[in-house]
Amino acid sequence: MDITKIKILFPNLEEGLHNEILKHGAIKEVKAGETLLKVGQTIRSTMLIIDGIIKLYREDDEGKEFFIYHLDAGQACSLSMVCAAKHETSEILAKALTDATVLAIPLEFMDLWMSKYKSWYQFVITSYRNRFEELLKTIDAIAFSNMDERLEDYLEKQVKKLGANLKMTHQDIANDLNSSREVISRLLKKMEAKNWVVIHRNSIEWIKSPHP
């Protein structure tokens, strides 16, 4: 982990801040599939994503996991910021989708930097705005769209992050969308008929041309 990487990932932050991040951030490596943050866990630091992709979920009482959005390298977990600032517990579940590296910034720096570095304040505000927007889009999807549209959105999102070859089972998708395997299977079949995907065992290939 070196300063150049930090600078590339967070280009909008001030000079001195890059150093501080490097100095005070604790590096944490997680393997794909590992849980970074559980619901109910107390948050003691703000997380910046250095490498990999993190998936955020909302959990219901029976433990069903509903996918909300991704976090990429260069982004911050807004939830960890809000919660951290008030020493509160997590409302969400975060899992590493790929192997990932995150930088945990102890919460005292959150406040300190906020007044010291204008760029940090901007970064935090921007993070919020973006996460807020993602949440609103998620609400749109479940409030206004049917499963077929949601599946399409979902797959496109995944493809954007992971490439056209998605290594996931129908069951995985169904879990993320809070649906059932059979439904997803059938919808995928329809998409295959429209030449949007090729279905393999344990993976699907997105071949839909962007501009039909």
Place this chain on the structure above:
Amino acid sequence: MDITKIKILFPNLEEGLHNEILKHGAIKEVKAGETLLKVGQTIRSTMLIIDGIIKLYREDDEGKEFFIYHLDAGQACSLSMVCAAKHETSEILAKALTDATVLAIPLEFMDLWMSKYKSWYQFVITSYRNRFEELLKTIDAIAFSNMDERLEDYLEKQVKKLGANLKMTHQDIANDLNSSREVISRLLKKMEAKNWVVIHRNSIEWIKSPHP
């Protein structure tokens, strides 16, 4: 509008800040039902709610309005904060549920106060956290709950804000929940059978005892 009211509404803000708010905030009165903020509108100020209740909606392409949450006196529109900070346009629709008074703070003070007043920063962060939580709860409701539970939640929320006598039609409720009148009518009938409500014309009365 006097300083004592501001102090009562925003008890956690610093002394000097109350004065600044009073000095720089433009008072805006809106009648019940009026629109405060349209989707796509550019946001030039942060809004603090002084009096009344504001309802926030998400709109779909056909103009259907999906209720997200309420804002009460003493709260701020987080969306207006995020957007204002970046000179961006609104993603949501805000309507006055009751007659209301809001204070519009020009966005330059947003940044200024953020570095000048620790309590302002805390206030903004807290607002975010609370709105974020509301959004997550909204997602829970539509992702995990059926219409009957959602209706119950919705009515309880309304009752908390407006009292047990809700002056609204079944159609109004259906719009907020993105459902249809007939469905709401039927569900209300069931609730009436369980002695949770009394249905009148143009109004319903919530009589469910809190601890059965």
Place this chain on the structure above:
DNA sequence: GTACTTGTGTGACTTATATCACGGTACCTA
């Protein structure tokens, strides 16, 4: 009063999604 508007109740039907019950297939493992 009559006519017109708005809100409500209800049965019949449609549609989207979930669930159940299988059977088949690829892959692993001993």
Place this chain on the structure above:
DNA sequence: TAGGTACCGTGATATAAGTCACACAAGTAC
């Protein structure tokens, strides 16, 4: 190579919700 396990396909059926059609009742306008 046999048996087990996870994945996938598909028909049958169930359920929640949305839609259509229409009757009626309460309020409003004149």
